Amino acid sequence: MRTSRTTLARRAVAASASAVIALGALAACGSEGDGEDEDTQNAEDFSFECPEREDGERAPDEAANEEQPFIFGTPGVPTSLDPVLASDGETFRVTRQVFDTLLDHDCTDMVPGLAESYEQNDEGTEWTFHLREGVTFHDGVELDGEAVCANFDRWNNFTGGYQSPSNTYYWSNFFRGFAESDPEMGVEGESIYDGCEADGLTATIRISEYTANFPGAFSMATTAIVSPGSLEQLTDDDMDAPDSPLPEYSQEAGVLAGTGPYKYVEWDHSENAVTLERYDDYWGDPAGVKTIIFRQIGDGNALRQALEAGDIHGYDLVSPADVQPLIDAGFQVPTRGVFNILYLSYNQVSGTLGDHAIREALSYAVDRERIVNSVLPPGGSVATQFMPPSLEGWSEDVVQYEHDPERATELLADAGAEDLELEFCYPTDVSRPYMPNPKDIFDIIAQNLEDAGVTVEATPITWVDYIDATNQGECELYLLGWTGDFNEAYNFLGTWFQTETTEWGFDNPEIFDGLAEAASEPDADVRAEHWIELNEMIMEELPGLPISSSPPSIAFAPEVYPPDVSPLTQEDFSELYFAAAE
C-alpha cells in the first residue's frame, strides 16, 4: 500500500487519555474542561481499536469440526445472498464468508484482500489492483482482472429496480449513480465510474472524480467479487420497480459462487437459516468447521438462552446486561475494538439550542462516564469527538466537556435559561450496535438534565420513524450514532457535516467547506491533517455531544475457539473451530 500508516500504539495511547475503562472507579467529577492524563484511571496499554487476544490457540476437535454444524444465532435475517443488493450488517455477516473483496481489513487497517497490492494515481482517479494468483471461485472459474471488471461493469450498468437505493444503496453512494441513472428509481446522480480495464491478473478501475470513499469502497462487502460463471447466468432484468421482489438468484443458493472460505448450501426461508459449507480449494487457510448455519432468533433474551442451552454456539449483539452472566457461566465474550460513535444531537432548528452557552451547559451536565460504566458493553469509552480514536484524523486537542453539574447550572443561569424546556427524542423497538437499549441511555441523560434544572419532554419514537423525525429537525435533543464501514474519517464526518441540514440545524460554512476540501484530497496523510482540524472546529461549534464509542459484544460457547473479533464487526468465521476438551 502506498500510504504510510501511523502505528496503532500511538493512537491507542492518545485514545486512552480521554477514555475510562469500566473498572468501577467513578471519581472523575468536577475536573477542569481540558482533562489531561492525570485525572483518568485507565490501563495505559489497553488498545481501544483491537484489544490483545488473551486466549491461546487450542487443539481442534477434528471429529466435531467435520460432523457438527456451527450454529450462529443472529438478531436479524439477511436480505440477499448477493451483497451488492443489500446495505445491512445481517446480510454482510453471511456474504463476507462466501465472497472476498479487493481490499480487506485487519483490525481497522486496510490490508490486501483479493488484490495483493494496489496503486493509485496522484489525482486518486485511477486504481490498479494486482490480484492474487491461483484464486478459484466455488464454481471452478479462476480469478483474473476480467472477473473483477465484469463485476464492476455489471453494477454500473444496473437498470430498473436494481438502481433503487433500497437495493443498491452503497453503489450509488460511492459512485453517485449508474451508467444510465433512472430518476424514476430514485437515482439522479451521474456515475463517477469511468470504466475498468483488465490485463491478466491486474484490473484498473477509473473514476472521474476522487472522493475520500476510495479506497475504502473497495473493501466494502457490497463490492465483493462474484464469479463470472455466476454472472453469466444472470440477466438482471427481472426487477422493474423499486419494490419488486429481489431476484430469485439472490434468495436461494445455487447460482452465486465467490472465492471465500465458505460456499452457499441452502437458505431456508421458513426457518430463517442460511447454511454454508467449507470450500476446499480456498486460497487462504481452509475453514475450521465444515458447516456453518446462520440462524435468526428474534430477541437478545432468546439468543442468550439458546446459547446457554447449547442450541446455538455463538451470537452477536449481546445485551450488556447479559455479558457478565455469560462470562460467569463459562461462555466467551471477546471484547471487540471500538469503531462507532453514539452522540446526543443538539438540534438548532427550533432556535433554543442556537445559543452556544446552552449547548455547552448541557454538555457539562451529561454524565457520560456513568453511561459507559453502567449501561454500555465492556470495552467502551467516552467519546471526545465525532469519530472513534482508531481513525486517521482523530484529534487529541479537541475541547472536552467533563461531567460538571455545577458548571452546567451556572452556565444555564448566565445564559438566562434557568427554566429551559427541551424535547428529547429516543428510539424504541431497537438496539443498535452503538446503542444497546436506547431507553437506558435516555433515562440517564434525562435525569442528568433534570438535575441541571432542564425540563425534559420525553418523546419516544418507533425506530422506523425515528430517522425521519430526527432528520426533519423535529427533536431538539436526540440520540443517534454511526458504525464505520471502513477506515476513513470521511465515512463518519461526511455522514453528518457536509452542509446545512435540518438534521443539525447549524450553519457553519467553515466546517462545510473544510469538509469538502478534505473529501476531495487524494493524499491520505494530507487528508488526515484536514480531519484533525475539522474535528477541533466541530467540537468548538458543538453541534452535538459525542457520548461514547462502545463495541457491540459477541459471544461464543465454551467449546468454540472464536475468530479474531473485528471493530468493524467483520469477523472471519473460517477462523473459528470446535476445540477439543482439555
Added chain:
Amino acid sequence: MLRYTVKRLLQLVVALLGLSLLLFAWFKSLPGGPENRMLPDNATDQQREALREALGLDEPVWTQYGEFLGRAVRLDFGNSLSSGRPISTELADRLPATIELSLWAIAIAIGVGIPLGYLAARKRGTWLDFTAVSGSLIGICTPVFFLAAMLKVVFSQNLGWLPTAFRLTPGTDYTDVTGLRVLDGLITGEFDVAWNAAMHLILPAIALASIPLAVITRITRASVLEVLGEDYVRTADAKGLKAQTIRGRHVMKNAMLPVVTVIGLLLGSLFAGAVLTESVFSFGGVGSFVYAATTERDYPALMGFILVIAVSYVALNLIVDLSYGFLDPRVRVRS
C-alpha cells in the same frame, strides 16, 4: 336456506370490503412510510423522497387502494418491506409451524382440560376441584409471555431438559411432506426427526395451551355440573342404570356440546397467544413474523396478514353458522 346463505355471504363480503378499506386508510394515514425501512440510517432526504415517488406513495389514496384491492383478490399482497419477498410466500412458508404448534396446544388443552374438568365436577368441593378451579383462574390471569419465559428459564436454561428455540435442531436433515415436522417424521420413518421436533414443541405448546386449558377445564366442569342436575340424568339414575352408562351416554355427550363450541371460540385467543409464544421461543411461525412486521412497520405484511386472518375467520364462521342452521332449525327461524 339458500336465501339465508346468500344473504349471509353478501353481508360478509360487504363487511370484509369495509374492513379492508378501514385498514388501508388507517395504515396510509400514518406518519413514516416504508421508505424509512428500506434505506440505511444515513440516507439523505432526497433519497427518501425519490424512493417515495418511485414506490407510488405520492399517488392519491384511492388509486393506491384500488391497486391494493385488485392485487389482494389474487392473493398478491405485495412484498414484505423487511425481507423484500412476496408476503403470500412469507405467510405460506410459516403457516405450517403455527398450525403444528396450535394443534399441539389444542391437543394438550383438550386432553388435559376435559378429564380435569369432568373430575372436578364429579368430585365437587374436594381439593381436586379447588385446585382445578383456582389453577384455571390463575392460568387465565398469567400473561402468556411471562409464563413462556419462565418455562424456558426453568426447563431449558436451568434444568437443560428441553431446547429453548427453533422447531428442529438446526442442521437436522428431514424430508418435508406436510410441513408439520412430527407428522413428517412419522410418515417418512425418520423417527429421530419426529422426536427432535416433539422436544422442540413441548414448551411452546404448553405455554400456548395455558389459556385454552384453563377455559376448557372451567367450561367442562360447569357444563358437566349443569347436566348432572338435569332431570333426565336424575331419571336415568333413578332407573338404576349403570353409573358408567349414565356418564358415557348421558352426561358426557350432553356436556360436550358447549365445550365443543368453546373450542372453536378459543382459536382466536390461540392465535394471539401464538404471536407471543412464537416470539419467546423463536418458533419461526406466522406469529413471530407478524410481531416483526408490527415493530418494523411492515405495513404491507401486516395488512396482508390481517386480511388473510379475517377472511379465514369469517369463512370458518360462516361454515359454523350454516352448519348450525342445518343442525338446529331454531337458528334458521330466528334469522
Added chain:
Amino acid sequence: MTLAKIEKLDRLVEAGVEARTAEGGSLWHQSLRRMRRSPMAITGAAIVGLFLLIAILGPWIAPHSSTAQEWGDEVFLNRNIFPGPRAENWFGLDHLGRDMFSRMVVGARQTLLVGVVATLIGFAAGAVVGGVAAASGIFGGRWGQRIESVIMRSVDVALAIPMLLLALSIAAMLGPSLTTVMVAVGVAQIPIFARLLRGSMLAQAHSDYVMAAISLGVPKSRIVISHIFPNSLGPVIVQATLVLATAIIEAAALSYLGLGNPDPGSAEWGTMLADAQRFLAGAPQLAIYPAVGIIITALGFTLLGEAMRESLDPRLRREQ
C-alpha cells in the same frame, strides 16, 4: 365460534333480564347476599379492595421517589450488579437505581388507570354502537332494522378478529405510548360491549313495563334513554369487571411487544414486567415483582366478576 362467544354474552343478558323482571330489584339483592357467602367473591373483593387502596394511596405510602435514580451509581447492568432487598430498599433497586418497592406501590395506580380507561373506552364506544343498533332495531321500523343488521354484522366480523391482533395493529399505528395501550385494549373490547348491550336492550324492550310505557304514549326516545338503557346495564357491568382483568393482562402483553408505555418517568407494572425481561438471567426479581402484582390483581377482578356472573346466572344458581 363467534356463535359460542355470542351465546355466552346472550346468556349473561338473559340472566340480567331475569334478575330485573322476575322479582324486581330484590333478585339483585339476593345475588348480593349470595355473593357475600361465596369465598370466590370475598377473595376477589379483598384483592380488588387492597389493590384500589394501594392505587389511591400509593404516592403517600411509597418511601422513596418512584422516578428519581437515587442510587444510580450503585447499579451496573453491564456487570450484572443489581443491589437486592435491604433496609432502605425493601424490594431492591431496578436497573437504573430506582427504589423497586416505591415503583411497585406507585405503579399500582398507573396499572389501574390503564385497566379502567381501557374498559371505559370499550364500554362507552360499545354502548353507543350497541345502543344505536338496539334503538333503531326496536323503534326504527324497516330501515332501522336494516341499520341494526349492518351494525351487528360488522360487530360480528370485528368479534372474529383476535383481540390481540386488533390491539397490535392499533398500537402499531399510534406508536408506543400508554394512551395507545389504553385505546388499543379498549377498542378491542367494543364489539363485546356492543353485542352485550344490544342484546340486553332488546330483551328489555319486550318486558312488561316497556309495553306499558308504549301503550301510555311515552315518546320512544324517552323510553330508550330513561327506561331501556339504564335497565340494561346490569350484565354490562359484570362484563366490565371481567374486562378490567383482561385489560391489565393485555396491556402487559402489548408492553412486552414493545408497544407499551415508553415514558421512563412513570412506573406501570406491565411496562416494568416487559422491560425486566432482558434481566431475567441476572436479576429475575425485577420481573417477578410486577408479574406477581399483575397476576394477583387480574385474579382479583376475575374472581369478583365471575362471582357476580354466577350469582346472577339462574342456571348456575341452581347448583349452589
